Amino acid sequence: MLPAVPLAALFLAAFVLPLIALVAISLFRTSQFEELSLAQYVRFFSDPFSIKVLTDTIWLGAEVALVTLIIAYPIALVYVASGQLMRTLITFLIMLPLLTSTVVRTFAWIVLLGRDGIINTAMLSLGLWQAPARLLYTWEGMVLALIQIQLPLMALPVINSLLRLDGNLTRAAEGLGASRARIFVTVILPLTLPGAIAGWLLVFAAAATAFITQTLVGGGRIILMASHIYQQAVGVQDWPFSAALSLIFTLAVTGIVFATGALSRRYVRGVDAA
Amino acid sequence: MELALSDVRGLSLDLKGIGHAFGATVALDEIDLSVAAGELIALLGPSGCGKTTMLQIIAGFLRPSRGEVRFDGARVEHVPANRRRIGMVFQNYALFPHLTVFENVAYGLRARKTAKNVVAAKVEQMLGLAQMAPFARRLPGELSGGQQQRVALARALAIDPGLVLLDEPFSALDKNLRLDMQIEIKSLLKTFGVTSIIVTHDQEEALSMADRIVVLNKGRIEQIDSPDALYDRPASLFISNFIGHTNLLRGTVTDADRVQLDAGPELDLGRSAQRRRGTPVTISVRPENILFGAERPGAIPVTIRATLPLGAVSVTEGVTASGEAVKVSQARAAGSAKTQAGETAWLTISDVSRVSIFSTPVDELSLHHPRSI
Numbered sequence: 001m002l003p004a005v006p007l008a009a010l011f012l013a014a015f016v017l018p019l020i021a022l023v024a025i026s027l028f029r030t031s032q033f034e035e036l037s038l039a040q041y042v043r044f045f046s047d048p049f050s051i052k053v054l055t056d057t058i059w060l061g062a063e064v065a066l067v068t069l070i071i072a073y074p075i076a077l078v079y080v081a082s083g084q085l086m087r088t089l090i091t092f093l094i095m096l097p098l099l100t101s102t103v104v105r106t107f108a109w110i111v112l113l114g115r116d117g118i119i120n121t122a123m124l125s126l127g128l129w130q131a132p133a134r135l136l137y138t139w140e141g142m143v144l145a146l147i148q149i150q151l152p153l154m155a156l157p158v159i160n161s162l163l164r165l166d167g168n169l170t171r172a173a174e175g176l177g178a179s180r181a182r183i184f185v186t187v188i189l190p191l192t193l194p195g196a197i198a199g200w201l202l203v204f205a206a207a208a209t210a211f212i213t214q215t216l217v218g219g220g221r222i223i224l225m226a227s228h229i230y231q232q233a234v235g236v237q238d239w240p241f242s243a244a245l246s247l248i249f250t251l252a253v254t255g256i257v258f259a260t261g262a263l264s265r266r267y268v269r270g271v272d273a274a
Numbered sequence: 275m276e277l278a279l280s281d282v283r284g285l286s287l288d289l290k291g292i293g294h295a296f297g298a299t300v301a302l303d304e305i306d307l308s309v310a311a312g313e314l315i316a317l318l319g320p321s322g323c324g325k326t327t328m329l330q331i332i333a334g335f336l337r338p339s340r341g342e343v344r345f346d347g348a349r350v351e352h353v354p355a356n357r358r359r360i361g362m363v364f365q366n367y368a369l370f371p372h373l374t375v376f377e378n379v380a381y382g383l384r385a386r387k388t389a390k391n392v393v394a395a396k397v398e399q400m401l402g403l404a405q406m407a408p409f410a411r412r413l414p415g416e417l418s419g420g421q422q423q424r425v426a427l428a429r430a431l432a433i434d435p436g437l438v439l440l441d442e443p444f445s446a447l448d449k450n451l452r453l454d455m456q457i458e459i460k461s462l463l464k465t466f467g468v469t470s471i472i473v474t475h476d477q478e479e480a481l482s483m484a485d486r487i488v489v490l491n492k493g494r495i496e497q498i499d500s501p502d503a504l505y506d507r508p509a510s511l512f513i514s515n516f517i518g519h520t521n522l523l524r525g526t527v528t529d530a531d532r533v534q535l536d537a538g539p540e541l542d543l544g545r546s547a548q549r550r551r552g553t554p555v556t557i558s559v560r561p562e563n564i565l566f567g568a569e570r571p572g573a574i575p576v577t578i579r580a581t582l583p584l585g586a587v588s589v590t591e592g593v594t595a596s597g598e599a600v601k602v603s604q605a606r607a608a609g610s611a612k613t614q615a616g617e618t619a620w621l622t623i624s625d626v627s628r629v630s631i632f633s634t635p636v637d638e639l640s641l642h643h644p645r646s647i
Contacts (some may be wrong), residue, residue, distance in 0.1 A: 032643070045525040085642070135622075144619050154612070166366070166368060167365045168365075168366060168368035169368050169370060171335060171355075171362070171368070172362060172364060172368040172369075172370075172429075173354045173370075173381065174335075174354075174355045175333060175355050175358075175360055175361070175362040175384075175430075176362075176381050176382030176385055176429070176430075176433060177356045177385040177433060178356060178357075178381070179356065179385070182385055186370075186381075191371070191372060193369075206451045207590060214615050268372070269371075269372045269413060
């Protein structure tokens with residue numbers, strides 16, 4: 001038990017205490033820390049703008065996670081069917097985003113997506129586009145950048161659960177006359193669902209809270225929870241409201257994570273849960 | 275809804291000149307095999323002999339490098355596995371763990387877009403035959419090994435296959451259950467009249483299940499014969515050693531019908547040795563073909579090493595003067611001749627006509643069929 005003490009102390013100091021402080025701050029009625037009340041929460045739920053920011057952020061996380069999942073399966077299927085050399089190469093390519101810092105990766109996307117960026121320049125000089133398209137500071141651009149950055153979080157658990165799938169099961173399905181699409185839907189997908197759900201949750205949480213990428217690629221036009229909190233805290237200096245925003249956001253994300261986990265335990269049969 | 279069994283019919287299988295290589299490694303070479311409709315064949319051989327490769331080629335999971343595969347006379351090398359009308363039973367059963375017993379058995383029918391009421395009737399019929407009807411709603415993880423195997427077979431037979439392939443079907447079962455399941459599955463396969471191929475490395479399993487056994491060694495067919503013929507007239511030293519237990523004794527041909535054993539006596543074969551004088555040979559004598567006897571010309575002297583009482587029989591091992599081990603198996607009731615370790619005993623061959631003679635030296639047993647690359 002003794003070695004756990006330093007860890008517990010660290011956990012307490014770095015996680016529990018700030019959280020308690022956050023709860024305490026959010027309970028002040030004014031930004032001058034006067035009067036304890038639930039006013040900040042009432043303010044959030046009666047403010048359509050803030051609610052829209054929250055739902056947009058959750059939708060962003062869900063969308064990025066879903067598209068990443070759809071991209072991850074073909075990659076994982078190719079990986080599992082490949083030889084050792086190809087597998088190493090695919091692993092390297094998947095892991096690549098993890099080897100550079102978020103800021104660098106995000107700036108790379110700015111270079112790619114900008115008005116004079118590589119994509120616009122290439123499309124214009126090929127004559128495919130008449131005028132430079134607006135890619136940066138758009139929702140789609142932001143989703144694209146987040147997908148690339150979060151892909152490893154999805155691909156690795158999906159690959160892992162595909163590797164653990166008994167090859168005889170797909171062979172049995174094929175022998176019983178099932179087409180490839182049918183085998184995927186009736187055997188591969190249900191049996192790799194724990195990995196897919198694990199990946200979905202990781203990407204969902206990471207994309208919804210990706211402050212740097214959201215801010216730099218999304219720009220000032222798209223307000224999401226992270227930048228909303230930042231503006232309220234640093235810009236407006238309204239610490240109680242931003243503390244309330246933070247707690248609401250944290251509860252919303254963890255609530256979705258736990259609900260998804262509970263749902264999957266209920267509906268995933270015959271496979272070890274993630 | 276009643277479904278007759280008579281609409282199920284086995285197909286005939288022909289393999290002609292099948293060869294397969296994985297890179298530079300030859301897995302199968304010059305395989306010719308004809309299987310009649312409804313026949314039960316065992317592919318028997320040690321691990322790495324090519325039997326699994328052969329099964330995968332028949333199933334359509336693997337396209338052979340050379341040769342023809344014919345079902346009922348029609349070539350099928352290019353027909354994918356999911357259109358071959360084959361039922362597969364895998365070594366680990368490969369039941370879908372997330373589907374119930376019912377859904378597992380229904381899988382092949384649903385893949386063929388069979389009408390719902392037909393699926394239900396057929397699955398019920400199959401589960402009834404496999405004595406698994408009470409377990410229809412269970413998941414495979416909740417079944418015993420024998421029950422899982424019944425479901426696997428029911429699933430394979432539900433699609434009315436012309437051919438059923440079973441890959442080491444009994445290896446995951448414990449020994450007591452194995453014989454019961456062998457009898458049960460053999461009778462089910464025969465009831466359906468389906469052509470069946472069992473892949474196994476277990477000679478007892480092959481002997482008990484198959485109409486004919488195909489012995490594979492190093493990618494080639496060594497012999498195709500009935501279980502009895504394989505046991506009594508093995509075509510090679512490899513088979514004589516692989517099927518059942520046997521004693522291999524070195525000797526030299528001294529006369530048209532005589533072999534001088536290194537172990538001492540000269541053996542009168544009672545038939546032509548079909549080899550020149552002076553040819554070194556290996557003779558194979560089954561343990562149950564040897565008796566303890568008195569000292570007399572032709573008897574082999576051995577020093578007793580140990581006696582193992584194995585229930586129905588007792589097996590005694592002795593060592594000859596030439597250092598060769600000889601096992602003697604006798605019914606225990608007849609075991610009046612108690613032998614002690616260290617004693618000298620005299621062994622007589624009871625039926626010389628059942629002794630096999632090979633030119634292959636014993637020490638080349640594992641190398642005697644060089645693989646052609």
